[in-house]
Amino acid sequence: MILNILITIFIGFAGGIAVGSGFVAFLTVLGIVPRLMQLSKTYSRIRSYEASVTLGAIIGGWMNLRHLTFSMSPLLLIPIGLFFGVFIGMLAAALTEVLNVLPILAKRIGFEEKLIIILMAIVFGKVFGSLFHWVYYVNH
């Protein structure tokens, strides 16, 4: 019995370590945190950003597993949704950049001066696709 508990604890812990380090590795490869520090000129706060990412992952994971609920106003969801979106948007942008899609595309079709317009196509496409998905697609 005690052995069972110990083994379960060990397996859970091992799984957590694997997923946690994978998450950090993923974030590091995409370079979102350095990008945000560069934009806000807050390089010296890197330690707090690390804590923020770690705490977010722990609290989010815990809430998800324990099915915690708070009885708060739904309006609170508006800023939360916005933060979600900005983060996922940066993730998507970083992924596009890692894959080197845009420089090659722009060079191939000779649109180097119109890069911003090309970029806007992708940005609007994402916003439109996402709105379409939630407002229309999921109900059909």
Place this chain on the structure above:
Amino acid sequence: MENLTVYIRMRQRVQVVPNQKVTLSEIAQIVAPGEIHKKVKALIIHHVKPEDKHLIVIDVIKVIQHIHNVYESIDVQTVGPAQTILEIQYEKKKLAPVYFLLVWLLLFFGSSLAIMNFHEDVSMGIVHKKIYYMITGEQNNRPLLLQIPYSFGLGIGMILFFNHLFKKRFNEEPSPLEVEMFNYQQDLDQYVIVHENKETEKKLHDT
């Protein structure tokens, strides 16, 4: 007239037009004593011919040869890159706006499809419903209050990452995309320098 030295530094990329006579001062920075400087500056290094393709690589050795043809005893010191890439600017064919529109629409619908696939792939809808329940304690099958700000946030995040707000920048640093474009160009240049320049490779069967 002894021990005269000419310092040259080849430029990285130079744009030329067809039939241009490319002089040394156009493809390199030169430091030399007065008289010689004037003469060396005007040396024609390459004459762009119609049969030249898009890119020509001028090696510094060729430049030194040209200088030595005129001043045999001069000492040529080179600094920096060992070659210049000449980029011939032909009359640009104007791309039809229709063509541009097509590419724009392709990217637009492509990325909207991609984000929908992503949402389905990671069960984003279920997560949103769960978060709605977590925060408010009520079930809601369409948590639009969360999802609509999320959708706009997506766009804001992408713009933030690329540091462009319709040409307006948040700060002076180059955006990752510009750095990426630069790196890509450098790689292309490196390739061209090795492959367009017949002197850099010697194969067994070349005579």
